[in-house]
Amino acid sequence: MKIAVTSASGKLGASIVKHLVHLIGKENVIGIARTPEKAVHLGVEIRKGDYNSREQFDGALNGVDTVLLVSGMDTPDKRIIQHRNVIEAAKQNGVQKIVYTSIVGAEEGNAFSPIVQTNRQTEKDIQNSGLNWVIGRNGIYIEPDLEYIDTYVKEGEIRNCAADGKCTYTSREELGFAYAKMLTEDKHNAQIYNLVGNGITQTQLVEKINKVFNTNLVFKNESVEAYKAERTEALGDFMGTVIAGIYEGIKEGANDVSSDFVTVTGRPHLSTIEMMKNFKNTQE
Known part of the structure; x- marks a missing residue:
């Protein structure tokens, strides 16, 4: 059984590859990357595949039984269109099963919604593909906040527009484990799972960061408009608007969803503190 993972050079793809190798051995795992040399460190066969090129994926999925998109x-x-290139190439190559990394979020009402909508469209395309399928809806990764701690410390605070909304943070490590299970166990077929941890507010996030990283941060809430203006100035229109939309979604409860993690993996999702400690250990 050959399982291919797209975007293997990215952090989530790499985590999934690592967990798959642990479950089924490196000879059964193929990484696909737009820039293959960025994924060679994974120690598995790497094939070239750019989402914009249907032809590349026709080659990349040759002899593959299951693909993680x-x-x-x-x-x-x-x-x-990019996702359809992979789906169509999978059908042409006789791939049996496709697993997709989608996202939790509101389909309408904030600046992140257009991205949620495209994910939902790909979910539909996969469900209509005629292949076996499993869809994971990922919660927000904890890692970007932790990678940003030095900046937070300089500013003395974490500020955004999430107010008292709860966010069910997960980690790429936890997701890698969950997707490896979804790829290798048929009992998950035709399911849509929320892959999320325990819901916490931004104030609780700050408290936990202070505890694990020995910092002295506070949470400052801003209006959606002020936060969007600040982020677009720092990151440009597209990314700034998206980031503001994510936190607006948190404020409105779009990320406070029930978790299917135990169903997928057979164990509880790590706590926020445990994820932070694991991250800290990898940095030392």
């Missing part, structure tokens, strides 16, 4: 990072108008 990591959601693309391009603008919403491009993503649906």
Whole structure:
């Protein structure tokens, strides 16, 4: 059984590859990357595959039984076509099963919604593909906040527009484990799972960061408009608007969803503190 993972050079793809190798051995895992040399460190066969090229994926999926499609990072108008390139190549190559990394979020009402909508469209395309399928809806990764701690410390605070909304943070490590299970166990077929941890507020996030990293941060809530203006100035229109939309979604409860993690993996999701400690250990 050959399992291929797209975007293997990315952090989520790499985590999934690592967990798959642990479960089924490196000879059964294929990484697909737009820039193959960025994925050679994974120690598995690497094939070239750019989401914009149907032809590359026709080659990359040759002899593959199951493919993990990591959601693309391009603008919403491009993503649906890019994902269809992989789905169509999978059908042509006789791939049996496709597993997709989708996202939790509100389909309408904030600046992140267009990205959620494109993910939902790909979910539909996969369900209509005629292949076996499993869809994971990922919660927000904890790692970007932890990678940003030095900046938070300089500013003395974490500020965004999430107010008292709860966010069910997960980690790429936890997701890698869950997707390896979804790829290798048939009992998950035709299921849509929320792959999330325990819901916490931004104030609780700050408290936990202070505890694990011995910092002295506070949470400062801003209006959606002020936060969006600040983020677009720092990151440009597209990313700034998306980031503001994510936190607006948290404020409105879009990320406070029930978790299917135990169903998928057979064990509880790590706590926020445990994820932070694991991250800290990898940095030391």
